[in-house]
Amino acid sequence: MDNVSLTLTEDHHAALYAHLFPGDGLEAVAFVACGRSAGGDRHRLVARQIFPVPHDRCRREANGVWWNADDIVPLIEQADFEGLSLVKVHSHPQGYQRFSSIDDTSDAELLPTIRSWVEAKVPHGSAVMLPDGRMFGRYLWRGDEMPALSLINVVGPTLRFWWAEDSEPEEAPLSFGEAQDQxxxxxxxxxxxxxxxxxxxxxxxxxxxxxxxxxxxxxxxxxxxxxxxxxxxxxxxxxxxxxxxxxxxxxxxxxxxxxxxxxxxxxxxxxxxxxxxxxxxxxxxxxxxxxxxxxxxxxxxxxxxxxxxxxxxxxxxxxxxxxxxxxxxxxxxxxxxxxxxxxxxxxxxxxxxxxxxxxxxxxxxxxxxxxxxxxxxxxxxxxxxxxxxxxxxxxxxxxxxxxxxxxxxxxxxxxxxxxxxxxxxxxxxxxxxxxxxxxxxxxxxxxxxxxxxxxxxxxxxxxxxxx
Incomplete structure (x- = not known):
């Protein structure tokens, strides 16, 4: 399985949070256009630009969000022209820490469509932001499966890292690091x-x-x-x-x-x-x-x-x-x-x-x-x-x-x-x-x-x- 991650700056994260959590308790959606670091044993998606989908162009509910596909066609065309990866990010205002069945249906339609439109053979993703700012995500690339993003991290004055549950580090030697943890x-x-x-x-x-x-x-x-x-x-x-x-x-x-x-x-x-x-x-x-x-x-x-x-x-x-x-x-x-x-x-x-x-x-x-x-x-x-x-x-x-x-x-x-x-x-x-x-x-x-x-x-x- 490929090792794909997503990195944002704190300014990117703050812009996403402000759009995805306007205070009304309803879901919202945005897209992140990403450059990449490819060719090694990791494939890092690095955020370049945030594209919020206007609230008034969406049907927003507490447990779902829908938008007009025509609104993101210019973005997909830009991704095709520049070879960018696209990541959809939406909110779970209720704090649900998994992809919902509605998310599954949406991603199963959206991500293959983006992949077929963008000529470059690059991964595209979907992520969820929670009310406390944490994020988790998944991606579509070579096959039909959508594995978890191994890491989503935010680079700012404080460094934040959210790892997938299956990306555990190798065990350190016994007692190694106890003093520094303290x-x-x-x-x-x-x-x-x-x-x-x-x-x-x-x-x-x-x-x-x-x-x-x-x-x-x-x-x-x-x-x-x-x-x-x-x-x-x-x-x-x-x-x-x-x-x-x-x-x-x-x-x-x-x-x-x-x-x-x-x-x-x-x-x-x-x-x-x-x-x-x-x-x-x-x-x-x-x-x-x-x-x-x-x-x-x-x-x-x-x-x-x-x-x-x-x-x-x-x-x-x-x-x-x-x-x-x-x-x-x-x-x-x-x-x-x-x-x-x-x-x-x-x-x-x-x-x-x-x-x-x-x-x-x-x-x-x-x-x-x-x-x-x-x-x-x-x-x-x-x-x-x-x-x-x-x-x-x-x-x-x-x-x-x-x-x-x-x-x-x-x-x-x-x-x-x-x-x-x-x-x-x-x-x-x-x-x-x-x-x-x-x-x-x-x-x-x-x-x-x-x-x-x-x-x-x-x-x-x-x-x-x-x-």
Missing amino acids: AFGEGTTRQMRRLRIAVIGGSGTGSPTIEQLMRLGAGHLVIADDQGIEERNLNRITYATKDDADNERLKVEAAAADIERKGLGTVVEPIPKAIQTPEAIRAVSQCDIVFGCVDSITGRFITNLLASHYLLAYFDTGILLDAQQEGPDRGRIKNILGTVHYLVPGRSSLLTRDQFTLQDVAAEGLHQNDPAAARQQVEDKYIKGMQVRRPAVVSVNMFASSLAVNDFLARLHPYRHIPNKDVGSIEFSLAELRLTADEEMERCKVMGRHLGYGDRRPLLGLPECGE
């Missing part, structure tokens, strides 16, 4: 066992992030990094040895071997490629969560763009060691600063949070592909000088990584006194012993244009990412 909420380890999490970058903050996620019980880790281990990495990569450095062993290879050796049940998928490559994009698009642990502008931009396309919860970790630039104390550290950004697709981005500009992205790309031309443009003042490598200290990396992972846990099982919606990023200064939560920033129009696009040609809409 600390962060019952079922934390059970939830972690079901998640697929990507870590971009296997050094710096990536190494301790991988270690923490493994010991928290992550079921599946995708690690993307195209570099080998060097001697200078040994001061900060937890899984690296002198022998690894001498042999320039790939970071992802060493990380995978370390995870497998510890035997805690985490499946690891090493991707020895940079994030802008098709192999890495495809693998990360199959995940639920992504941790960005690279300091290159290109890597952070691509990861942000990928998270927008595939509706991934994105944690970005950055560190800056601020040193005295001039005078007798030149080189002395003035401050140690860092930020953990949490980015919800469709809202703010690293661009609107002033981490870099599109000009910076172009400048770094030129620096990598044509260093001579980049130097000339710096001299001509077309682009500003690029900082290629940041200093790295293991204790600082671990501090920042721990903040990111604990932020993730707070969004999985809220434990903070501050609501998650009020924490868009967390800044720290070790010199000032300061920890500050900043609110969400303005929405990003650049990233917003790509929301829920999923797979496309070329990948991410970028020729350099084409297959």
